[in-house]
Amino acid sequence: MSRLLQTGLNAGKDPLIKVVDGEGVYFILADGRRLIDGSNTGGPLGHKHPAMVEAMKKAASNPVINEGWFWAEREAAAEDLINIAFGEEKSWVGAVRFFLSGSEANDLALTFSQALTGRKELATRERAYHGMAGLARQMTVQPHWHGGLAIQGGGSKPVPAQVPVRIIPAPVNAKYGSVSDNRPLAERMAGSQEMLSSVAATIIDYTQGGIYYDPEYQDYVANAARKAGSLWIADEVVTGLGRSGRWFAFQGGETRPDIVTLGKCLAGGSAPAGAVVMSKEIVEEMKDKSWQTYSTFRAHPSAVAAIRAYLSVMADGEIIRRVKTLEGRMHKGLVEIARKHPSVARVDGFGLHWTVELHGPDWRNWYADTAESPLASRVAARAVEAGAIIGTSGEQTSLFLAPSFIISDAELDALLAALDHGLELADAQFERAA
């Protein structure tokens, strides 16, 4: 029996796959199979991208230096991030601080907001996921990711709350299937501004729980937060730096955040890294203050080297344009598949992040407090038979596809074919229930 405490993103007891290596868009398994790695939000350039491998080899001879000491490469990475990724946002972007992960960046952006505003409460939208550490965990309001203990015979021991969390309604979009609420946005969001009037920050992401970005929603929340005296944090941990088919999802709307948080793609998958990027206005408020937070391995030289390498690969915009092209192929392919499978309730997504939601129990009642594999995990297991790995985020009825940006048309089609195969299992269950 393994003495490693396990985390399963495809809920259920047994490991779905045993990975021994990776190459390009493929995972290589212990039994020799090559599987398309169809849901790896941390690996934007796939496995062993030559520019990343080269940078990491060089980085191995750097000194061990912590964020308390000057390191010219760290300064250069901040400049690269501002000049390359935020190149179209010059009038907005103020300054950057690096962190260890998306969760840490969110936790620190939230505590920073509390200190700056003197308020304690925080806000997010329904079904959000912002990470698993500190306040980021508390702002993760998907019931099964409470950060505590799920008892396999039923029941949970969640972590006690640190702060009151206000939850505003989420966007209700679908590229296939029906939207859950047809009322105009202002009507759906009635009362939100009052709710935000006591919060330090409103943190909004663009994909989690299969709920995708829409500019009207962003601008509504941004304006409501501003009027209510709340900071607006755009959680771009998964959408930032290419996956949304542009540098940042927020660029689709008119409004601009107070703070942007980053992770995942930031170091091209070769090192753990996160970042908090502040607007010029916030940086101006900081000019007579210092932010009293520190961690030994933040902006480690290896992470800094990986960040610089990733940004240099992405700098000419070609890969981001490719993501935008693949968005169309994914959209068309997924809608065709959904039409064939009665078990599919809804499809939504953008860029290279897409969700297929199945008919079944309501996500609000899912606590992962069972040893049985939920439906989505069984569909993912069947897709493996057809040569691809698909994610579930541990949700019961939701599958997500987020391959690396280097995926070819043929590989994307093979990924969709594997999903098609997996969904036959969900159809059989759907038909039995009907």
Ligand SMILES: Cc1ncc(COP(=O)(O)O)c(C=O)c1O
């Ligand atoms: C939107 C969003 N925010 C935050 C996080 C947490 O990032 P990390 O897993 O790097 O801590 C995630 C991870 O899935 C995410 O998708």
